[in-house]
Each structure stands twice: as structure tokens, then as C-alpha cells.
Amino acid sequence: MTHTEDSTDALRQAGDELADATVAALFERGEVGEFNTLMRYVSVAGAPLPDGLPDVALEYLRATSVPPAWVDWGEMEKARLFFIDNNVHISTALSFASMPACYLVPHVAKLLSATHGLNYPSRRMAETGQFTVYLMRPDAFEAGGRFVPAAQKVRLLHAAIRHHLKREGRWDTGTLGVPICQEDMIGGQMFFSLLVLDSLHRLGVHMSEEGARAYYYAWRVVGAMLGVDQDAVPGSLEQARRFLDTYMVRHMGPSEEGAHLTRQLIDLYEDVVPGTFFDPIVSALIRHLVGDTCxxxxxxxxxxxDTVVKAVPHLLGVLETIEDRSPLGAWALDRLGHLTTVLELSSLTRGRVMHYAIPEQLKKDFGVSGTLPRARRWTPPAVTLP
Incomplete structure (x- = not known):
């Protein structure tokens, strides 16, 4: 799809009709607390819903309980294998590129600062990591899988933030559009898909075209389940490049909130890294992946x-070559990557399951006016000039 200035501006005025109506009804009837309590018992797909759920919530959960009819399950399996092959690199990209990219959009950084949970960045990183792991499990969309209930809850969480900001008059809709609007949701989808692929390329990770496109496709499915209008979403990596370049040029820039959230992120991972000697590598990785200006x-x-980190692609290149040429080496590195990802996630969650709930209020001081073939190695689409 080709986006014009007018069509992109229109995306700023659109939210998520289904989720917004559900959340509005829950607040109007005073049923949010009851809903959150009961939904803590809903963690896997196909399980019986608890008695006592509000009618409007039941309607929403039934309407969103299955993935879109157009899903290509062959592509989703390719995406899962791509994740298994690159899980530790994807986790690195999500932490040190995707999240900082969100903070580079001032109105998004301000919005993220509105939630109490952002005082504890480990929670947001744990929720993001857990969500991705749920997505890439073999049973993600089957009975017993955890991804679908997580997506349903995250979609309502976004709607609740829109509800609070608009109801309390704390968001300049005329200037900024709807909070968590369609343009921003598509932008977020690009951060967690195309920008991750860009970061893997920058790190020297070997990727096939097939794997890269499948990973992007999986996040299109995620976007659909989170209420993103797929008629407006770029259908290919080349179209995604044009959208992301335009989005960043339209919106990115410095902000106090963005710098504050980034500092929290850096502090979090410096605490995760044992000792203090390696602490500066966190900042160096972010700078390497997002660039000096950002x-x-x-x-x-x-x-x-900063100079040492520039050697990372060369080191990873050696490991990737071993993985390409040796089935045993590929197996060993995949297992090491899996264990590293599990260790990182367990450090952030402290062994707990993260629950996604509708926030009943926002911060009061917030104000905004198998393996895939490795042939045909993937390279990022060229930068466009919006």
C-alpha cells in the first residue's frame, strides 16, 4: 500500500473500535476491577472462561479468540524456526534497538511515561520478551497456548490508555491524533519487525530472505490480533521500509521523557550484567544499533x-559461519541461544508470569499537549527519502 500525507494523517485519528468500545463499557459499568481479577485465571487458549465475566468482555474475548482467517501457517512455521535460530540476537535487538526507537518518538515516550509500570522498566521488558516467546512457541495459536490470551489483554490495555487520556483531557487529540493511533501501532509493528531485522543485519547475523520475510509476516499476524488495520499495513519489507522511514522523519526527535526511559532501560540491564566492568557495553550496544544522532x-x-562493540559483527560472523557449515555447531549455538534467552527473561521476570491488565488509572503528573535454508542471504531494503 502507498501512503500519502493525507492517508497517514487519517491513521492518526483512528483507534481500535472493538477494544475501545469494550473498555468504555467496562469503565461505565464499574466492572474493570472484577474483569482484571477474573482474567488472571485466563492464561491459555481454549480454557473455559471463568463465571462472572461481564457480558461485554465475553463478547470481546469470543470475537478475538482466533487468529485472522488469512494466516499462512507455513509462513508462521518458518518464522518460528527463524526465531529459534536467532533468538538471542532477536532479544538483543528488541532490548537495545526496538525499545529505544519507541523512545525516539516524543509523543510515544510521553504516552509510555503515563503508566505506573514504566517506573519499573523490567516489567515492560519482561512483558515484551514473554509476549515474543509466547508467539514463537509451536502451540502459540492452539488450545493450551498462551499467546492468544496475552494478545487479547494487551489490546485492551492499549484501549484503556486511550480511554484514560481522552476522558481526562490529558491528550491533545487535535494536534497529536488519537492516543496509540493506527499510525503509531503500525510504527510499533515496524519497530518490532523490520527494525529487528535491520539490527540483526547490523550485528552481522546471517539471515535468509525467506526467514526475514517470514519473521516480518509473523508480526503482521500479531498486528492484526492487536487491532491494527491490516489494510493500512505494508505488505512487504520494501513497503515497510518506506513506511518506517516516513514515520521516523515525521515524528522522531529528542525529549526529556525519551531520555529518562532510556536511562531506566540502561540501568536495568547494567543491573542484569554481573559486576560493573561490562556495564558500558549496554550503552555502546544501543549507540551501535540506533546510530550516534539518535x-x-x-x-x-x-x-x-563504543569501539569494542564495532567488533561484534566480526565475532558473530565467525560463529554464524560455524553454524552455516556444521549441523552440530548449529545445534549447539541454538541451544546456547535458547538458554541465554531463558536466563535473560527469568532475570527480568524473577520467575513470575507477567499479567497484562487494564490500568484503572494513569500517573497523575502526566500531561501532553526445523531450520530454514540459508541461501539468498537477506539484506535490508534500501533507505527511502520521504
């Missing part, structure tokens, strides 16, 4: 490790 906007300090 890193400066986010207040990411320069460190002597």
Missing part, C-alpha cells in the same frame, strides 16, 4: 566500549 537524542553516553 543515541545523542536519547542521552546515551559515549564510552570506550
Amino acid at each position: 543515541a545523542d537524542w536519547l542521552g546515551v553516553s559515549r564510552t570506550p566500549w
Whole structure:
């Protein structure tokens, strides 16, 4: 799909009709607390819904209980294998590129600062990591899988934030559009898909075209289940490049909130890294993946490790070559990647399952006016000039 200035502006005025209506009804009837309590018992697809759920919630859960009819399950399996092959690299990209990219959009950074949970960045990172792991499990969309209930809850969480900001008059809709509007949701979809692929390429990870396109496709399915209008979503990586370039040029820039959220993110991972000697590598990785200008906007300090990090692609290139040429090496590195991802996620969650709930209020001080073939190695679509 080709986006014009007018069509993109129209996306800023659109939210998520189904989820917005559900949340509005829950608040109007005073049923949010009861809904959140009962939904803690809904964690796997296909399980009986608890008695006492509000009627409007039951209608929403039934309407969103299955993935879109157009899903190509062959592509989803390719995406799962791609994730298994690159899980630790994807986790790195999500943490040190995708999340900082969100903070580079000032109105998004302000919006993220509205939730109490962002005082505890480990929670958001744990929720993001857990969500991705749920998505890439073999049973993600089957009975017993955890992805569908997680997607249903996240979609309502976004609607609740829109509800609070608009109802309390704390968001300049005329200037900024609807909170968590369609343009921003598509932009977020690009951050978690195309930008991840860009980051893997920058790190020197070997990817096939088939794997890269399948991974992007999987996030299109995710977007559909989170209420993103798929008629407006780029259908290919080349179209995604044009959209992302335009989106960033339209919106990215420095902000106090963006710098604050980035500092929280850096502090979080410095605490995860044992000792203090390697702490600067966190800032260096962010700077390497988002670039100097964006890193400066986010207040990411320069460190002597900035030069060291530039050697990472060469080291990963050696490991990737081993993986390409040796089935045993590929198996060993996949297992190591899996264990590293599990360790990182368990450090963030502290062994708990993260629950996604409708926030009953926002911060009061917030204000905004198998393996895939490795032939045909993937390279990012060329940068466009909006």
C-alpha cells in the first residue's frame, strides 16, 4: 500500500473500535476491577472462561479468540524456526534497538511515561520478551497456548490508555491524533519487525530472505490480533521500509521523557550484567544499533566500549559461519541461544508470569499537549527519502 500525507494523517485519528468500545463499557459499568481479577485465571487458549465475566468482555474475548482467517501457517512455521535460530540476537535487538526507537518518538515516550509500570522498566521488558516467546512457541495459536490470551489483554490495555487520556483531557487529540493511533501501532509493528531485522543485519547475523520475510509476516499476524488495520499495513519489507522511514522523519526527535526511559532501560540491564566492568557495553550496544544522532537524542553516553562493540559483527560472523557449515555447531549455538534467552527473561521476570491488565488509572503528573535454508542471504531494503 502507498501512503500519502493525507492517508497517514487519517491513521492518526483512528483507534481500535472493538477494544475501545469494550473498555468504555467496562469503565461505565464499574466492572474493570472484577474483569482484571477474573482474567488472571485466563492464561491459555481454549480454557473455559471463568463465571462472572461481564457480558461485554465475553463478547470481546469470543470475537478475538482466533487468529485472522488469512494466516499462512507455513509462513508462521518458518518464522518460528527463524526465531529459534536467532533468538538471542532477536532479544538483543528488541532490548537495545526496538525499545529505544519507541523512545525516539516524543509523543510515544510521553504516552509510555503515563503508566505506573514504566517506573519499573523490567516489567515492560519482561512483558515484551514473554509476549515474543509466547508467539514463537509451536502451540502459540492452539488450545493450551498462551499467546492468544496475552494478545487479547494487551489490546485492551492499549484501549484503556486511550480511554484514560481522552476522558481526562490529558491528550491533545487535535494536534497529536488519537492516543496509540493506527499510525503509531503500525510504527510499533515496524519497530518490532523490520527494525529487528535491520539490527540483526547490523550485528552481522546471517539471515535468509525467506526467514526475514517470514519473521516480518509473523508480526503482521500479531498486528492484526492487536487491532491494527491490516489494510493500512505494508505488505512487504520494501513497503515497510518506506513506511518506517516516513514515520521516523515525521515524528522522531529528542525529549526529556525519551531520555529518562532510556536511562531506566540502561540501568536495568547494567543491573542484569554481573559486576560493573561490562556495564558500558549496554550503552555502546544501543549507540551501535540506533546510530550516534539518535543515541545523542536519547542521552546515551559515549564510552570506550563504543569501539569494542564495532567488533561484534566480526565475532558473530565467525560463529554464524560455524553454524552455516556444521549441523552440530548449529545445534549447539541454538541451544546456547535458547538458554541465554531463558536466563535473560527469568532475570527480568524473577520467575513470575507477567499479567497484562487494564490500568484503572494513569500517573497523575502526566500531561501532553526445523531450520530454514540459508541461501539468498537477506539484506535490508534500501533507505527511502520521504
